[in-house]
Amino acid sequence: MKIERVDERTVKCFLSNEELEEYDIDYKDFILRSDKAREVVQEIIEQAEEQVGYKPPKFAFDLQIMLLPDQGMLLTFSEKDPDLRDGEQLIECLKEMKQILERAKDKIGTVSTGGDTREAVPEQPKRQAVQRPDFAVFSFTVLANVMSYAAAIPSNLRMDSELYEMDGNYFLFLRKGYASYERFSRACVQAMEFGSLYTADEEKTAHIKEHGSCLIETKALRKLRS
Numbered sequence: 001m002k003i004e005r006v007d008e009r010t011v012k013c014f015l016s017n018e019e020l021e022e023y024d025i026d027y028k029d030f031i032l033r034s035d036k037a038r039e040v041v042q043e044i045i046e047q048a049e050e051q052v053g054y055k056p057p058k059f060a061f062d063l064q065i066m067l068l069p070d071q072g073m074l075l076t077f078s079e080k081d082p083d084l085r086d087g088e089q090l091i092e093c094l095k096e097m098k099q100i101l102e103r104a105k106d107k108i109g110t111v112s113t114g115g116d117t118r119e120a121v122p123e124q125p126k127r128q129a130v131q132r133p134d135f136a137v138f139s140f141t142v143l144a145n146v147m148s149y150a151a152a153i154p155s156n157l158r159m160d161s162e163l164y165e166m167d168g169n170y171f172l173f174l175r176k177g178y179a180s181y182e183r184f185s186r187a188c189v190q191a192m193e194f195g196s197l198y199t200a201d202e203e204k205t206a207h208i209k210e211h212g213s214c215l216i217e218t219k220a221l222r223k224l225r226s
Helices: 017-023 027-032 035-052 088-104 143-152 181-191 202-211 220-225
Strands: 002-007 010-016 061-068 072-079 110-113 116-119 135-140 160-166 169-175 196-199 213-216
Touching (some): 027 035, 027 061, 027 143, 035 072, 061 143, 135 143, 135 181, 143 181, 169 181, 169 220, 213 220
Antiparallel strands (some): 135 196
């Protein structure tokens, strides 16, 4: 186990393939936050304290996982902003997707009568089916993280995907395709283990398509996995 201090809030730990076999653990354990992964993370933090003087975060930390072919795994621990504690960071990342839901909801008008504001109730209210988000773009700082994500999700997940590169970052376009909304949503949440949500509004992708390079036009996740 090789530990390196990057800065006051960040530490990296390299686990060789031999160490991963000894711990009987792989990337899926870290993604699913299994008990084995929690034990290994705790051991890493304790050794980081002793070896490089790392101070564990007061609130929570982000964990990035990078698979190094034929070598092992690189774990990067970065302290979260205290203002995003208790899961609020995930909520912030999904806000844009929730806004799409809000746009699809029926809007009930209001009328003002003698200073009182009352809701206008239509004689025959008709509600349209609420459209759920079926598109999202995630950004990744390195291609290896995109590949790790591709390897982590189920191979039978029938999403559509494209991969773009722009300004040294990688942008993965995900469309629900034939996947269920539950599985698509779960895949989006899982993508944030490796990257960050860029947008859930397809209208905001024009800049990437215009100025970026399309690396894989169709079935990007399947091609990266193979």
